[in-house]
Amino acid sequence: MNINIKETNLSFGSLSRRSTTTRIILHHAEASSCDASVIHNWHKANGWAGIGYHFVVRKNGLIERGRPEWAVGTHASGSNSNSLGVCFEGAYMKETMPAAQKNAGKDLVAYLKRKYGITKVQRHSDVCATSCPGINFPFSEIAGASVSGTVTVSSAGQSAGQNSSSSWISRLQSECNRQGFSRQAVDGIAGRNTLAGCPMLSPGASGGITKLLQEKLISLGYSCGSSGADGILGQDTQRAVKAYQKDHGLAADGIVGPATWKKLLDL
Ligand SMILES: [Zn+2]
Known part of the structure; x- marks a missing residue:
């Protein structure tokens, strides 16, 4: 399996290093159309260091890097210190996830599980009082994804x-x-x-x-x-x-x- 991560080269305020990674928490953007740089600006407007999620999975299947993977995120209050946050473009209280996005999400989750040697994947709503990632979010399919064999990672820059x-x-x-x-x-x-x-x-x-x-x-x-x-x-x-x-x-x-x-x- 090859996973392609688009580097976004966003600039951040002060970040702190996450000392342990025990789980992945999944979100929707609650916005039908957005990308990592748009979310970055929203989160900066909140007074945060920048985008709170580590990855954004777009509807077209593109995976974009958000906050650096080593940094503590700002995506699930009380659960950031040991988790990676993955956000899916879309509003999944109402919308239905396109196949390209679901497949990219499965690949990303499978890759991260393997990379960190973890199996725990949660919904934002499992740890906070929120409807995120939405009732139509195909959680069990994405959370249950796994991979055997080799995984290669390639990255593409902004231009x-x-x-x-x-x-x-x-x-x-x-x-x-x-x-x-x-x-x-x-x-x-x-x-x-x-x-x-x-x-x-x-x-x-x-x-x-x-x-x-x-x-x-x-x-x-x-x-x-x-x-x-x-x-x-x-x-x-x-x-x-x-x-x-x-x-x-x-x-x-x-x-x-x-x-x-x-x-x-x-x-
Ligand atoms: Zn969320």
């Missing part, structure tokens, strides 16, 4: 191709060549020469390579602060680097050296 992995590698290769760190083929495939061409980035670094580093971190769910990929390795980016390093078993020193680049390049 088609621009943030795809091979395009990111091509742009990194080309920028490292341009700055004189390497003279490598720009083929979108990371290899030894790509790794050797990536310079050490320390706090305070700035420029095109730092910007590419930030794009990568943001696409992986590590916020680089409100200015996003601004090409400056400031405090927020340093925090993102440290969180990435910690999550990947690297020394969390905030300096992007060969070991960190190696992970970022998937080598």
Whole structure:
């Protein structure tokens, strides 16, 4: 099974790290038509750090990333500290869920269960006084989804191709060549020469390579602060680097050296 998650690169206020993940809580948007960025704006208007859900499943079957997966969500009062929140576009007190959305929801739930080694899936209404996700929501089908065999995850960025992995590698290769760190083929495939061409980035670094580093971190769910990929390795980016390093078993020193680049390049 392949699951495709669209990266939305939304920028968030202050988030805290979830220390445990024991369940998935399902919601409807209670709006017939919306996407992750629209919900992000609604939730920001509530004074929240940004969209409260970790994923949004669209009616057409597209899965969009909301809040970074590592962060505590804001979707089910009293139950956020150990749960992932998944929201389905639509108003399922009245509407009927399209098959494409139901199938995408099943895939996402199956993938998350496997990833976190959990089986518990709940309705928002199981934990709060609400009608969410609605009486027409096909809860048992989605909650009961499971997967065997391999699951691959691919991600697509906001503008088609621009943030795809091979395009990111091509742009990194080309920028490292341009700055004189390497003279490598720009083929979108990371290899030894790509790794050797990536310079050490320390706090305070700035420029095109730092910007590419930030794009990568943001696409992986590590916020680089409100200015996003601004090409400056400031405090927020340093925090993102440290969180990435910690999550990947690297020394969390905030300096992007060969070991960190190696992970970022998937080598
Ligand atoms: Zn809800």
